Amino acid sequence: MNGIKQSPWIIHYDASSCNGCDIEVLACLTPIFDVERLGVVNTGNPKHADIFLVTGAVNEQSQAVIRNIYHQLPEPKVVVAVGICAASGGIFRECYNISGGVDSVIPVDVYVPGCAARPEAIIDGVVKAIGVLEEKHREMKAIANSLDKTLFHRADKSDAPEILALQKIAYQSEAELYGDDSLPALQQTLEDLENDFERMPQREGTVLGARGAQDSSVADSDRIIFLKAVVNGKIIGSIRGYAMDGTAYLSRLNVHPYFRRRGIGRRLLDEIEQVFPQVNRFETKTGHQSKRNLYQLAKRGYETFKTEPYTPTITWVYLQKDQRPAHAQTKGVK
Numbered sequence: 640m641n642g643i644k645q646s647p648w649i650i651h652y653d654a655s656s657c658n659g660c661d662i663e664v665l666a667c668l669t670p671i672f673d674v675e676r677l678g679v680v681n682t683g684n685p686k687h688a689d690i691f692l693v694t695g696a697v698n699e700q701s702q703a704v705i706r707n708i709y710h711q712l713p714e715p716k717v718v719v720a721v722g723i724c725a726a727s728g729g730i731f732r733e734c735y736n737i738s739g740g741v742d743s744v745i746p747v748d749v750y751v752p753g754c755a756a757r758p759e760a761i762i763d764g765v766v767k768a769i770g771v772l773e774e775k776h777r778e779m780k781a782i783a784n785s786l787d788k789t790l791f792h793r794a795d796k797s798d799a800p801e802i803l804a805l806q807k808i809a810y811q812s813e814a815e816l817y818g819d820d821s822l823p824a825l826q827q828t829l830e831d832l833e834n835d836f837e838r839m840p841q842r843e844g845t846v847l848g849a850r851g852a853q854d855s856s857v858a859d860s861d862r863i864i865f866l867k868a869v870v871n872g873k874i875i876g877s878i879r880g881y882a883m884d885g886t887a888y889l890s891r892l893n894v895h896p897y898f899r900r901r902g903i904g905r906r907l908l909d910e911i912e913q914v915f916p917q918v919n920r921f922e923t924k925t926g927h928q929s930k931r932n933l934y935q936l937a938k939r940g941y942e943t944f945k946t947e948p949y950t951p952t953i954t955w956v957y958l959q960k961d962q963r964p965a966h967a968q969t970k971g972v973k
């Protein structure tokens with residue numbers, strides 16, 4: 640981390656700036672400010688960068704590029720939104736093709752105000768970003784060393800902001816894979832997720848759908864259950880599911896990209912399956928190109944039973960696992 644701290648590598652992308660902020664970013668490199676003498680390197684390769692500097696509001700065309708660059712930066716990474724346009728969309732916010740600031744697409748760590756942002760403010764933002772990067776490094780190292788102490792708990796409504804932040808990071812790779820950010824996990828708002836903690840599994844016109852989660856007569860097994868994987872007090876994975884008509888529907892298996900391939904997703908799946916011992920089958924879905932998800936689910940005994948187009952680029956693959964005893968499965972007992 641010392642090397643990164645003394646010489647952070649930055650990649651700069653102009654999302655749809657008027658170029659005012661870009662000129663100020665370049666001014667940081669000119670002899671007056673000359674940040675390179677302090678070790679700051681402006682790289683063109685996202686795989687070499689630690690800090691992602693974005694100027695301008697985000698439009699339809701730049702969304703995919705921002706995701707692509709963000710996805711290629713190694714973890715941990717820090718995003719700096721430079722100028723009011725990058726922070727919120729600025730004066731372009733109401734334009735038909737603008738989705739808002741950079742945080743409408745990827746998580747932002749540091750906001751640099753100004754129109755245009757002054758070079759001094761940009762340098763200050765980079766210094767703050769180094770602090771954030773250092774903190775992330777420390778935190779991730781500590782978590783990586785303690786993965787064997789991961790705790791799997793039920794999550795509650797107070798976990799919603801952390802779960803949503805994790806979800807938005809975890810699903811970036813899927814959006815990048817499909818070149819499509821319309822995935823429900825990326826579109827979900829905090830309000831919607833908080834409501835999920837109180838919402839009953841939906842089935843129009845039924846007593847189940849009409850009751851609220853606060854209703855004490857509603858059995859625990861009828862609620863949407865959220866599980867979280869926690870290390871050192873930080874949520875690094877989550878999954879949710881609910882049971883209805885003998886089937887447990889499982890969804891949104893999120894694991895932070897930095898902690899993937901360490902068995903966290905597998906444990907979450909195991910844990911949530913144990914929450915629903917009364918069901919006959921489990922059902923889940925994933926995108927048709929999500930080969931690793933499909934492979935992992937197949938390994939856990941899930942089989943594809945239908946596919947359904949969701950967007951021109953995404954087709955949902957529905958998978959199920961029979962939970963009934965072997966003799967009941969072969970005899971076709973329901």
Ligand code: SF4
Pocket residue numbers: 655656657658659660661694695696721722723724725729730753754755756
């Ligand atoms: S913040 Fe101002 S200078 Fe920067 S891109 Fe937006 S309009 Fe241009």
